[in-house]
Amino acid sequence: MEIISDPTTFQERCRSWREKGQSLALVPTMGAFHQGHLSLMRHARPLADKVAVSLFVNPAQFGPREDLSAYPRDLDRDARLAREAGTDLLFTPAAGAMYAPDHATWVDVPDLARGLCGRSRPGHFRGVATVVAKLLLLALPRAAVFGEKDWQQLAVIRRMVRDLHIPVRIEGHAIVREADGLAMSSRNAYLTPEERAMAPALSQGLRQARAWVREGLSEARVLAERLALFYAGNLALGRVDYIEVVDPASLEPVEDLRGPALLAVAVHLGRARLIDNMLLNV
Numbered sequence: 001m002e003i004i005s006d007p008t009t010f011q012e013r014c015r016s017w018r019e020k021g022q023s024l025a026l027v028p029t030m031g032a033f034h035q036g037h038l039s040l041m042r043h044a045r046p047l048a049d050k051v052a053v054s055l056f057v058n059p060a061q062f063g064p065r066e067d068l069s070a071y072p073r074d075l076d077r078d079a080r081l082a083r084e085a086g087t088d089l090l091f092t093p094a095a096g097a098m099y100a101p102d103h104a105t106w107v108d109v110p111d112l113a114r115g116l117c118g119r120s121r122p123g124h125f126r127g128v129a130t131v132v133a134k135l136l137l138l139a140l141p142r143a144a145v146f147g148e149k150d151w152q153q154l155a156v157i158r159r160m161v162r163d164l165h166i167p168v169r170i171e172g173h174a175i176v177r178e179a180d181g182l183a184m185s186s187r188n189a190y191l192t193p194e195e196r197a198m199a200p201a202l203s204q205g206l207r208q209a210r211a212w213v214r215e216g217l218s219e220a221r222v223l224a225e226r227l228a229l230f231y232a233g234n235l236a237l238g239r240v241d242y243i244e245v246v247d248p249a250s251l252e253p254v255e256d257l258r259g260p261a262l263l264a265v266a267v268h269l270g271r272a273r274l275i276d277n278m279l280l281n282v
């Protein structure tokens with residue numbers, strides 16, 4: 001596995017593969033790899049001749065009071081895990097190489113970025129869309145793989161790729177969970193043992209909500225109220241940021257649970273802000 005940090009060298013390597021008729025699949029990440037990331041890399045493996053993984057803690061998607069400087073970083077471990085997962089190229093740019101001091105071009109998908117996580121993280125999805133556009137334009141991959149854990153991010157990227165005619169297939173990968181149901185996240189490392197013991201309640205609540213819907217509950221407002229009570233009882237150290245039911249594609253609020261509906265939640269637990277989601281009626 002080759003490690004490249006210079007964007008122009010990365011672009012050249014991807015181009016030389018293309019010129020030899022070799023296709024590429026890209027997996028954008030911020031590192032601190034866990035099984036969720038490694039599943040994305042394994043998902044990418046059969047999609048193309050070469051797999052590239054980018055590892056970039058993108059400053060543009062962190063708010064001023066967020067965890068940019070504290071975000072876990074371990075390049076040696078990440079490189080070993082990426083190699084073991086069959087990655088051909090690890091792209092590890094420095095922030096200064098991705099953003100010139102006078103960088104002035106932004107990609108924004110405001111209709112999809114406004115709600116859910118966008119409400120408490122203004123500018124976050126503009127940072128995500130911009131960096132993903134830059135990575136896709138550097139690599140020009142045939143496919144790029146993203147996790148459904150960040151459902152809103154995936155929706156933003158799909159819309160951006162469609163609107164800008166970027167010639168790439170966007171693949172979503174199902175949420176990878178710990179044995180107790182907690183969605184894997186690099187930020188789970190922030191949890192104290194006490195918080196970690198409570199954290200599985202987040203996904204237990206989603207499964208409980210889906211059971212309520214299967215039993216006939218059809219009003220999103222009632223579902224959200226019941227789930228808030230569930231979290232008050234079972235996730236007492238947590239502070240709910242949002243509990244929302246939205247259309248899976250438009251992310252617009254949904255009131256009637258008998259159609260397509262995604263239940264999405266975000267909870268502050270200690271230093272971590274945890275997100276999770278579940279389709280309600282599949």
Ligand code: AMP
Nearest residue numbers: 029030031036146147149150175176184
């Ligand atoms: P991150 O490094 O957190 O920016 O995540 C990089 C990619 O991995 C994104 O597409 C995430 O959606 C995806 N990802 C992170 N955690 C999980 C998980 N538990 N299951 C599936 N995909 C994940």
